[in-house]
Amino acid sequence: MSIGVKICGLNSPEAVVASVDAGADYLGFIVFEKSPRAVTAAEAGTYAKGKGSASSVAVLVDPDDAMLARVLTGMAPDYIQLHGQESPQRCQDARHYARRGVWKAFGIASAADLQAARRYEGYVDGFVFDAKPPAGADRPGGWGAAYDWSLLHDFESETPWLLSGGLTPENVAEALARSGARGVDVASGVESAPGVKDLDAIPAFIGAARAASGTSRS
C-alpha cells in the first residue's frame, strides 16, 4: 500500500528542503495570521518554488474572495485546504483558486462528526480528519491533539482523506494501523517549539510512515 505524507506549517527554506529530500508528497503552508506557523501568500509562493515533485497546499481558514485571490496570485497552490466553517458550496467555489483541487478539514471527536463530511462529497477533492481544537482556541488546527483514530477505520468514501491530529514520528505507525488511513498530515509533531520545524523529525516522520505502510515512496 502506498500512502501520501503531508508536512504542514512549513515556514523556512530549510524545512522545505528537509521535507522534499525525505520524499514528502504534500507541502503545507498556513496562510492564517493567528498561527505560529503563519506565512503570507507571497512567502508561501517563494518557499513553494522548491517543491520539486511534491504538491503545494495552502491552508486557509474561512478565506474571503480577496484572500483566495491573494493566494492564487502569490503561490498558485496545487491544493487549498479549508480548515474553517466553509460550506460545501464555498468549498466548490474555492476550486477556481487551486490548480488541482480543494480539501476540507473536519474536527473529529465522534462518529457523528465523521458523518458530517458526507454532505461535502462531490464538492471537494479530499478530506482532512483532524482533532477538534481546545475550547476557546483562536485557531482550528495545529494543536498536536490526538483523538480516537479508530473512529476512521470503517469510513469509506470516493473522496480520499488524510489522517491528521497529534501525529508524531513515534505514533504514526500506530495511527495508520488504527485508522486504516492512506495518507497522513503533521504540523506540530515535527517541531521543537510551536512554529519551529525540527529538521531531523521531518525525515523521521516520513520514514516511520513509509515503513509502517511498507513503501519507500508513495
Ligand SMILES: O=C(O)c1ccccc1N[C@@H]1O[C@H](COP(=O)(O)O)[C@@H](O)[C@H]1O
Ligand atoms: O497548524 C496550524 O497552526 C493551523 C492553523 C490553522 C488551521 C490549521 C492548522 N494546522 C492544521 O492542523 C493539522 C495538524 O495539526 P498537528 O499535527 O496536530 O499539530 C493539519 O491539518 C494542519 O494543516
